[in-house]
Amino acid sequence: PTWVYSFGEGVADGGIRLRHLLGTKGANLAEMASLGLPVPPGFTITTEVCRHYYANDHRYPDDLERQVSAALDLLSRRTGRSFGHPERPLLVSVRSGALAAMPGMMDTVLNLGLNDVTVEALAAESGDARFALDSYRRFIQMFGDVVMGVDGQAFEEILDDLKEREGYFNDTELTADEWRRVIASYKELIADETGKPFPLDPLEQLWGAIGAVFGSWGNRRAVTFRKLHGISSNSGTAVNVQAMVFGNMDERSATGVAFTRNPSTGERQLYGEFLLNAQGEEVVAGLRTPQDITETARLASRSDRPSLEALMPETYREFIGYCQKLERHFKDIQDLEFTIERGKLWMLQTRSGRRTVEAALRIAVDMANEGLITREEAIERIDPSSLEQLLHPTIEADAPRDILATGLPASPGAAVGEIAFNSEQAEKARQRGIKVILVRAETSPDDVHGMHSAVGVVTARGGMTSHAAVIARGLGKPCVVGVSALKADPVAGTVTVGKRELRAGDVITIDGSSGQVMAGRVPMKEPELSGPFAEIMTWADAIRRLEVRANAETPVEARIARQFGAEGIGLCRTEHMFFEHSRISAVREMILAETPESRRAALEKILPMQRQDFAELFEIMEGQPVCIRLLDPPLHEFLPRTEREVTELARTAGVAPDVLRRRIANLEEYNPMLGHRGCRLAVSFPEIAEVQARAIFEAAIAAADKLGRPVVPEIMVPLVAARQELDYVKSIIARVAIEVSEAAGRPVNYKVGTMIELPRAALMAEDIAQSAAFFSFGTNDLTQTTFGISRDDAASFLPTYLQKGVLARDPFVSIDRDGVGELIRIAIERGRKSRPDIGLGMCGEHGGDPASIAFCEEAGLAYVSCSPFRMPIARLAAARAVV
Ligand code: ADP
Ligand code: MG
Ligand code: MG
Numbered sequence: 001p002t003w004v005y006s007f008g009e010g011v012a013d014g015g016i017r018l019r020h021l022l023g024t025k026g027a028n029l030a031e032m033a034s035l036g037l038p039v040p041p042g043f044t045i046t047t048e049v050c051r052h053y054y055a056n057d058h059r060y061p062d063d064l065e066r067q068v069s070a071a072l073d074l075l076s077r078r079t080g081r082s083f084g085h086p087e088r089p090l091l092v093s094v095r096s097g098a099l100a101a102m103p104g105m106m107d108t109v110l111n112l113g114l115n116d117v118t119v120e121a122l123a124a125e126s127g128d129a130r131f132a133l134d135s136y137r138r139f140i141q142m143f144g145d146v147v148m149g150v151d152g153q154a155f156e157e158i159l160d161d162l163k164e165r166e167g168y169f170n171d172t173e174l175t176a177d178e179w180r181r182v183i184a185s186y187k188e189l190i191a192d193e194t195g196k197p198f199p200l201d202p203l204e205q206l207w208g209a210i211g212a213v214f215g216s217w218g219n220r221r222a223v224t225f226r227k228l229h230g231i232s233s234n235s236g237t238a239v240n241v242q243a244m245v246f247g248n249m250d251e252r253s254a255t256g257v258a259f260t261r262n263p264s265t266g267e268r269q270l271y272g273e274f275l276l277n278a279q280g281e282e283v284v285a286g287l288r289t290p291q292d293i294t295e296t297a298r299l300a301s302r303s304d305r306p307s308l309e310a311l312m313p314e315t316y317r318e319f320i321g322y323c324q325k326l327e328r329h330f331k332d333i334q335d336l337e338f339t340i341e342r343g344k345l346w347m348l349q350t351r352s353g354r355r356t357v358e359a360a361l362r363i364a365v366d367m368a369n370e371g372l373i374t375r376e377e378a379i380e381r382i383d384p385s386s387l388e389q390l391l392h393p394t395i396e397a398d399a400p401r402d403i404l405a406t407g408l409p410a411s412p413g414a415a416v417g418e419i420a421f422n423s424e425q426a427e428k429a430r431q432r433g434i435k436v437i438l439v440r441a442e443t444s445p446d447d448v449h450g451m452h453s454a455v456g457v458v459t460a461r462g463g464m465t466s467h468a469a470v471i472a473r474g475l476g477k478p479c480v481v482g483v484s485a486l487k488a489d490p491v492a493g494t495v496t497v498g499k500r501e502l503r504a505g506d507v508i509t510i511d512g513s514s515g516q517v518m519a520g521r522v523p524m525k526e527p528e529l530s531g532p533f534a535e536i537m538t539w540a541d542a543i544r545r546l547e548v549r550a551n552a553e554t555p556v557e558a559r560i561a562r563q564f565g566a567e568g569i570g571l572c573r574t575e576h577m578f579f580e581h582s583r584i585s586a587v588r589e590m591i592l593a594e595t596p597e598s599r600r601a602a603l604e605k606i607l608p609m610q611r612q613d614f615a616e617l618f619e620i621m622e623g624q625p626v627c628i629r630l631l632d633p634p635l636h637e638f639l640p641r642t643e644r645e646v647t648e649l650a651r652t653a654g655v656a657p658d659v660l661r662r663r664i665a666n667l668e669e670y671n672p673m674l675g676h677r678g679c680r681l682a683v684s685f686p687e688i689a690e691v692q693a694r695a696i697f698e699a700a701i702a703a704a705d706k707l708g709r710p711v712v713p714e715i716m717v718p719l720v721a722a723r724q725e726l727d728y729v730k731s732i733i734a735r736v737a738i739e740v741s742e743a744a745g746r747p748v749n750y751k752v753g754t755m756i757e758l759p760r761a762a763l764m765a766e767d768i769a770q771s772a773a774f775f776s777f778g779t780n781d782l783t784q785t786t787f788g789i790s791r792d793d794a795a796s797f798l799p800t801y802l803q804k805g806v807l808a809r810d811p812f813v814s815i816d817r818d819g820v821g822e823l824i825r826i827a828i829e830r831g832r833k834s835r836p837d838i839g840l841g842m843c844g845e846h847g848g849d850p851a852s853i854a855f856c857e858e859a860g861l862a863y864v865s866c867s868p869f870r871m872p873i874a875r876l877a878a879a880r881a882v883v
Helices: 016-034 047-055 064-079 118-126 129-147 152-166 176-194 202-216 220-229 295-301 313-330 357-369 375-380 384-391 423-431 445-453 467-475 532-543 555-563 574-578 584-592 596-621 643-653 657-667 679-684 686-707 723-744 759-763 765-769 779-787 798-803 820-834 850-859 868-880
Strands: 004-008 042-045 092-098 109-112 237-243 254-259 271-276 334-341 344-352 403-406 408-411 414-420 436-440 456-459 479-481 486-489 494-497 500-503 507-511 516-519 547-551 569-573 626-629 714-717 751-756 774-778 839-843 863-866
Touching: 004 016, 004 064, 016 042, 016 047, 016 092, 016 237, 016 344, 042 064, 047 202, 047 237, 064 237, 092 202, 109 129, 109 202, 118 129, 129 152, 129 176, 129 202, 152 176, 202 237, 220 445, 313 334, 313 344, 357 375, 357 384, 357 532, 375 532, 375 868, 384 868, 408 467, 414 423, 414 456, 423 436, 423 445, 436 445, 436 486, 436 507, 445 467, 456 467, 456 507, 467 479, 479 507, 532 868, 547 555, 547 839, 547 868, 555 596, 555 868, 569 574, 569 596, 569 839, 569 863, 574 596, 584 596, 584 643, 584 657, 596 626, 596 686, 643 657, 679 686, 679 723, 686 723, 714 723, 714 774, 723 751, 723 765, 751 759, 751 765, 751 839, 759 765, 759 779, 759 820, 765 774, 765 820, 774 779, 774 820, 779 820, 820 839, 820 850, 850 863, 850 868, 863 868
Parallel strands: 414 436, 436 456, 456 479, 547 569, 547 863, 569 626, 626 714, 714 751, 751 774, 774 839, 839 863
Antiparallel strands: 004 042, 042 237, 092 109, 092 237, 254 271, 254 334, 334 344, 403 516, 408 479, 414 507, 486 494, 494 500, 507 516
């Protein structure tokens, strides 16, 4: 097989079709080369070699050495250089590159091929001995660190010692001889630490670096990252070997990173930073603060350092041309790395840019409007769950702000939390339910854990493309970087800004959209969902088949639901109305009643309140369907728990506390989930169903009068296992309907249906459907009863199941297609047998889960119902389920 693919000079063996083999970096380098962009030539060793390496005890395929050597020959011809050549030495970078982006996870070695001989050639070619020696010592350091396992800090110390001794501030002050001494010390350090000499043979260097890249696929950082992001450890990394170009040769050289659009807002404007006279990772590392690429950005940031556009207008124009070409080719925002060597532009990397949700929406909508992609493609590009981040609060516009310092707005949204200095602190706090903001000088891959635990991130150093910024945007967490006024001292546990000092645990507020870091808690507001969000929602609505309803019981929820596009209420849980402060005492009176008469008397007090609740809901929904569930939870849930509440209730209800305690004890159940609840309540206490039905019908009449249009309530009977239960409750409802219509002098229209939340109900669906106008799948209870798992007790074992892979997914989060899904399919099929036009919907947590919504589409339900805040997610997921 082919293990090695070459690229360069306008041609390439591979391309994006071979992404799984070449990794994204290698495939896109090949693609850029084929498009005629200036890419330093090189070759890619495939991910298949990586798999072979791990499957065969860290050995390479037999033919690899020959193929690499052939690729090196071709590279020599393309560059006119060869390994170890005393005048024209070939220098390369060795870069990892997997299919999925793993920023900062694998280590790159630059300047490989330098040794005591070739360094002189580089010095002669560049006319700058110090540059050549600096490159050499950087290579030894990287190679020593990445390949030979010598702590990088030890190299820094050698250099720092020398600078301190000589009183130097910058590396540029070192003389050539001093650089030679540093190099000699570096080599000694490696020999001392490893017992092996630093290899001078470029071929030996190359194989060492290749081995290190494959080895790094298995290192702890990479393994953790893959776990966190659900990347298969079997996919492997490719190795890219590429001719070096130097952004640090002189002041006409530079290196930079750019996004073809703004990755934070999605605006259509090139967005990027560069450093003059710098190499490789320096922009990303955030040690020096970079300059803006475009003049517009420089003006906006009020920087006094010139933009690339102003400094090198021709190179800038060439670069802009490539950006446009790449965007048109890849049909997506691109994240690019480039280097300028003595005025000549080289493209080093391109990939789809990570972006915030806001940016993703704007880019998808803009690109569809630009004709680059279709509306369906635009919809497919938005991960429905990510919309949740849009519901992040922002800071109230006129709230007083105690601004400590301002940095770069790296990831939007606002957050309030206590200061934490490291991942351990952040994680501990999160476990205790405390929100923290991670404050660091800069972040490295070791901090990713802490970033997951934090609600926001602040770094003192770094630019918009620094590690912290990139990761935070990916996580959708507010982030401010480059807050140079801020000094974090993790050892002392303090942050100082000017004269002010804050400590770990102090509360700060950050605004990732303005870059402000503020003391204390600043008031926030919910976001406005207009612009591209609204546009993509309109497109989704035009495409989706599933109706989307909301689970709502209060007027506030109902209004939010409509604002978020609900087409009705799929589940109104009446018990939530009972819990309300002003009526709980009437509810308790009803529960404690010893006779039907006294129970009815208490219920008469509740009736007007319920009627008012329902009337308001009907009015807000303006004739859209409203599905009301009769009282469902065990009565015990409404009774007081604490001793103080008990004595108080005894007093107001006029019973002896002992009597009350006995009554409470009587209502206690061993297993309330399977106890006296659902339609069983209506069977034991028909007065409850009766009064609820009356409230519903009277409210419907009142609302219909107000709206001037018919209101047809849907009444849902919970926890039905047998048709006889439904028939019993239905007869009560029918009787009340007649009474109310006689009193009002006109007919009342309504539908009675049932929840399918017990396996028996699903199996008996044909029979039950004779009496039910609709089925609503209550998947929370159906999952509990199908698995025999009580959701309230699952915490003690379900996490272990997931961790050990005994269950692939939490069935309470994403519907279990195989088991619970099968019951739903059976119920639909059997229900339709006796009632072909039966109404079908799903309510419960699953109604807001994209994977479960896709299931509902396949199963042919008419609607899903979920919490108001998940409405946009459900609308988008429903559209994606059909494209
Ligand atoms: P990562 O995957 O972490 O982005 P890269 O392989 O892109 O790592 O390499 C890190 C840095 O090294 C890049 O920013 C790039 O600018 C620089 N680099 C890589 N290859 C070369 C090369 N052939 N010449 C000059 N610079 C290079
Ligand atoms: Mg890197
Ligand atoms: Mg890179």
